[in-house]
Amino acid sequence: MATREAERFSETGDLLDRLRAVGAARYHDKHPFHLKMHAGVLTPAQLRGWVANRYYYQKSIPIKDAAILSNLPDRERRRVWIRRILDHDGTLEHGGGGIESWLALARAVGLDERDVMQESLLLPATRFAVDGYVTFARTQPWVVAVASSLTELFAPDLMSQRIDALVEKYPWIDERGLQYFRKRLQLAPRDAESALEWVRAFATTPELKDACVRALEFKCDVLWAMLDAILLAYGAGTTGPQES
Ligand code: AHQ
Numbered sequence: 001m002a003t004r005e006a007e008r009f010s011e012t013g014d015l016l017d018r019l020r021a022v023g024a025a026r027y028h029d030k031h032p033f034h035l036k037m038h039a040g041v042l043t044p045a046q047l048r049g050w051v052a053n054r055y056y057y058q059k060s061i062p063i064k065d066a067a068i069l070s071n072l073p074d075r076e077r078r079r080v081w082i083r084r085i086l087d088h089d090g091t092l093e094h095g096g097g098g099i100e101s102w103l104a105l106a107r108a109v110g111l112d113e114r115d116v117m118q119e120s121l122l123l124p125a126t127r128f129a130v131d132g133y134v135t136f137a138r139t140q141p142w143v144v145a146v147a148s149s150l151t152e153l154f155a156p157d158l159m160s161q162r163i164d165a166l167v168e169k170y171p172w173i174d175e176r177g178l179q180y181f182r183k184r185l186q187l188a189p190r191d192a193e194s195a196l197e198w199v200r201a202f203a204t205t206p207e208l209k210d211a212c213v214r215a216l217e218f219k220c221d222v223l224w225a226m227l228d229a230i231l232l233a234y235g236a237g238t239t240g241p242q243e244s
Contacts (some may be wrong), residue, residue, distance in 0.1 A: 015200060018213050019147075021153040026220035029161070033227040036236055038161055040169025046171065048109050049234040052100075052121035058102045064089040064137040071142040080194050087187055098159065101180035108177020108230045125229030133222045140215065143202040147212035148219040150199065152192040159184045 014041075028034060033050070036042050072078050090097025105115045137145045159181045166173055168183075190223060198224040203212045230236075 015197070015212065018209070019150055019153065019196075019199075021217055022213060022216045022220060023151070026217060026224065027151060027154045027158075027224040028220065029158040029228055030155060031224055031227040031231075033231045033236060034158070034162075038165045042170075042236060043234075044110060046230075046234040046236050047173075048111050049121060050227075050230050051106050051109050052111055052116050052154040053123055053126040053230050055099075055102055056115045056119060056122050056126055057130050057226065058088065059099055059216050060134055061098075062132045065241050067134065067138040068142060068145045069137040071145065071179065073136060073142070077198070082192065084191060086158060098180055098183065101183065105177040105180055108174040123229045123233050126226050129222045129225040129229075130236060133219065138217070139222075141208075143199060143208065144211045144215045146195050147199045147203070148215040149191060150216050151219050151223060153196065155192075156185055159188070 030186055033042075037047070061083045065081065065088075069078055069081050069085065072081055087095070088098040090100055101106075103113045103116065106113050132150070136148060140148075163178055163181050167175060199212050203209045
């Protein structure tokens with residue numbers, strides 16, 4: 001096999017292996033803010049800052065998913081994808097939804113939900129990262145935008161770690177506020193399974209496979225940048241390697 005061809009082969013090894021390698025290297029479960037959360041050393045103010053800023057991400061997810069929905073080629077795929085929007089927005093008939101659960105989390109950590117909904121604690125970097133994700137979903141080919149949601153492959157382990165840490169190390173948080181994360185333990189694997197199936201079925205050229213890997217790297221950067229901003233804004237330490 002010629003050298004260039006060998007290099008191409010190594011770069012374009014099994015797509016799932018490449019996607020998993022992105023998560024192993026860049027998923028935000030390794031971010032210092034999450035490491036501090038899991039160690040139980042975050043202050044109430046730092047946790048409140050995180051919940052208030054993550055609200056902007058949560059309320060933007062159904063907007064992002066509606067953008068992808070509008071680009072999906074057929075009814076079969078839209079019937080699958082529309083579940084994500086309803087999971088977050090709830091329904092006219094029954095209300096509910098993840099955004100409502102996130103506001104319950106806000107109350108459980110002592111935030112005034114009006115402040116959260118008015119985005120009075122929203123950091124510029126959080127807004128830019130999240131708006132960048134929504135624009136990505138609006139403008140990329142649907143299979144590449146779907147690939148950016150595959151951080152959900154790595155979410156369940158993080159959700160379990162987070163629930164255990166918040167229950168054991170932050171007893172001042174009303175446990176009812178954690179319902180959102182418990183629900184993600186069911187929804188993230190369901191969503192990741194269908195997203196991965198589509199990506200593997202439709203990203204059939206080396207160029208599309210590369211674009212899907214880059215989409216996941218981009219999404220990891222979205223999540224990482226949000227935590228960088230929150231870590232610095234709420235005085236939880238440096239974001240880079242510890243000063244020597
Ligand atoms: O609560 C999260 C959520 O609803 C979603 C949707 C999904 C997407 O479409 O990009 N990603 C995602 C994530 C949620 N929670 C994050 C967290 O750490 O609480 C993780 C994030 C993900 O990894 O995908």
